[in-house]
Amino acid sequence: MAADPTDDAYDDLTRRYERISNIEGAAGILSWDQEVMMPEGGTPARSGQLSALSAVSHDLLTDEGMGEALDALESSDLDDREAAVVREVRRQYERSTRVPTDLVEEISRTTSEALPVWKEARAEDDFSKFAPVVEDLVDLKREYAEHIDPDRPAYEVLFEDYEPYLGLDTTERILERLREELVPLIDEVRESDVDLATPFSGTFDTDTQEALSRDALDTLGYDWDRGRLDVAPHPFSMGTTFDARVMTRYDEADMLGALTSTVHEFGHATYTLGLPDEEYGTPLGENRNLSVHESQSRLWENHVARSQPFWELFLPQVKERFSGLDDATPRDAYEAANTVHEDNLIRVEADELTYHMHIVLRFEIERELIEGDLDVAEVPQVWNDKMEEYLGVRPETDAEGCLQDIHWSHGTFGYFPTYSLGSVLAAQLYASADDEIDGLEGEIGSGNFDPLHDWLTENVHRHGKRYTTPDLIEEATGEPFAADDFLDYVTAKYGALYDL
Template sequence: MAVPTADLDSTVTDDAPEAYRGLMEQYRRISHLESGSGVLYWDQQVTMPEGGTAARGKQLAALSATTHEKLTSDAMADALDAAEDAGLGDERAANVREIRRRHERNRSVPESLVEELTEHRSHSQQVWKEAKADDDFAHFAPALETLRDLQVERAEAIAPDRPAYEVMYEDGEPYLPLERLEEIFEELKAGLVPLIEEIEASDADLASPFVAAGPSADDTQRGLSGAVLDLLNYPEDRGRLDVSAHPFTSGNQFDARITTRFKPEDPMDAFTATVHEFGHASYELGLPDDRFGEPLGASLSSGVHESQSRFWENHVARTEPFWEGFVGEANDHLGTDATAREAYEAVNQIYPDNLIRVEADELTYHLHIILRCEIDRALVEGDISVEEVPAVWNEKMDQYLGVTPDTDAEGCLQDIHWSGRFATFQGYTIGSVLAAQLDRAMREALGEDRVDALIHEGDLGPLWEWMTEHVHRHGRRYPTDELVEEATGEPLSAEYFLEYVEEKFGELYDR
């Protein structure tokens, strides 16, 4: 990709009604402030010295307060009213709809609360890092409790007559009702639990040649991550790879940065994390350049975003055709002599006794998510106290996965999410379900054999182009179910994910 030369201040064309142009001028300023906050967040997680936390909290709080003031102002309300009366076409009307939703949702939240919440998030993330490193949940508990209380206060300001948890959920998933998500969870539990039980009873042994080869240095794993990013066409002029405590992606269509982390004893952990984060970056990079700063140039939801990372991680990098083409590269970097089949089996092992969500296999991963969602909701709704979280976590790990962590660092402190917000874990499962549905639609459109051949040959551009055409380029034009129907021809369904895992793991485990 070439560095853009377009004037980003002229993306609202001259033929737009004056009222619409005025609205978009106001909103682009808000969007650019939020984009700047994202860079500060990335810096805090990747390069900022630990001593900078207090100042960074103040910086982010000031930006969030300014953004909130502009978004909820009378001037914004007047601009929205004028634009809505201007007789707009579908795309422009979608921009106005999304801005209106944000304006209405936030206007009753006090600016002082926005500022306090932002500053406390910044503080909580540093406390979480320290608590995890020291295996000390008690150190994190006061920050978690304060954050929970502030988030509940915000949710009650937005919608005092609705459950706070539901309001929080809609921050990341505005158009997929919580009730529909709960139906999907029930379908997945009904299909996955017996499948996992059958696999546990299987005699199949998918030992990893990469683990057996011994520890891998960080430089070695970074080299492997760089090699797969080159294969995936991750652009150097619009992205970068770094290391953080918890892998994440930050950015936009011009600057989409990813991080990973390295485990000496398991190089495939960093490999899959890198591909996963590339999937997130592919969505940002696929958004239309000429819509930067508009809702039409922003990603739709956490679940749709996660569908992109799960597609590239599971439907590309965990396939046998991928490893038939890539195993030589992996062997060169890791000093191993694995066959394509051994590598394919290694990245698809099912191990219910695994403690860590981001290291979990495709099947038990969703039991990790369900566990977190249940604790998340109970904590927000006051059914459990913050102090009870470690014990409840361990009980649910034993219930769902038959394993109990020895430390809180391997248990309830393993994820960064509760240092920032609640009701976010659902997106991971929504993403996996949607990824399978998108994969099926892509294969029907391009041809099953052609998709496998492209993956085998490492010619992955057509796959990214298909996703950009059917998902990325729309930004927030459509609500979630409309986007899914636009891309796949039908509403979101768990059917394709369950069919996919039944077929894949049935073959791998001789079912």
């Protein structure tokens, strides 16, 4: 019997894609090493290595044979799994074929060289040292977007690299609703005469904080056989279903900040580890996108690690690591983990309410940068003005203002909105999980995280990119994507905390 040409084309397509996936995975490890372990002087070689790998990956994705395989499958009778793979590869192929390889190389090289510049500028509290790099990256990303679709706003095109299916119009509606409803709530909180407990003031040794972070990862069920914990200038997670790593940072004056950052990155890692092993090297073995990825990190950080049941479970371990906390109660710890601070300057340390004003600020600034409505040199001033307008606080330094985030050194313009989208989705997912898992809060309080892990794996992780974002959300929750669950959750939570 003659071979089915559809089978041949599909096998050819998946072989080609697996090779690309492996090359991109290798590039990811090199990027991890640059941020975590590489000697400071290694940048020239590393930028060349990453640039070369990005060019190879781009050439393989845009190869004529890839296009021929996709064309052969255009009208084929594929099952749902195969159709999803073809859909996702086609989308990447069509975007990538419009971008010249030399531009891909230049972007990769520039972002690699930008990282140490950002680190130095942040350490020296001097945005002017980083500004020329930002100017270069803005120009490069505009050119990139122009190649993909010259008829649409560049920022909209860039946003689709991180969230291809919800649409920037949906994002704008969500952010606008958050701004409209959270700002009055924040004002009510700040006008409240309730003083929440502050049991974690003082100095906390960073080595002991690392041990506590490991305790937290053990408690939550991190798979150390497929992961590791390290320190980086900015917390992040990366990897594959076989190797998903967590990076955090420590501040002697802020034990809670390191702990919640570690749990946040655990959420990313547990999503990656929950992807199906058998689909490694295909789109079905990859995360859906950054909105969904952020929903996992924000769910574990906020709905678990900032909950009272979690602190009933975990506070004894904190007391074992740090002296002077004998009188602290789980309620005290819960209040401390959810305090809305007046001087909320740092995004990764922000509470669930003010966090989104950080995102709105960044979204507005980077969109204006990309669309040419804001000069790079103006960023510190505009940043500080918006911080004062949205959060009532003004940074005194660039390090605690426009240099606090690593994202622009990576050239990831369009990424920031996914943090708020992820928070909104986290609440929608958690509400569904809570409906379907009997006594979920009790399970968290007893240290049994398997029901939540299993629910998330079944409803989110195992699907990879099988569904588009809206379809995945409806499959998991039975409802379209909306901000209602998030706003109900924070209104009830902070209303109770601050007696509103």
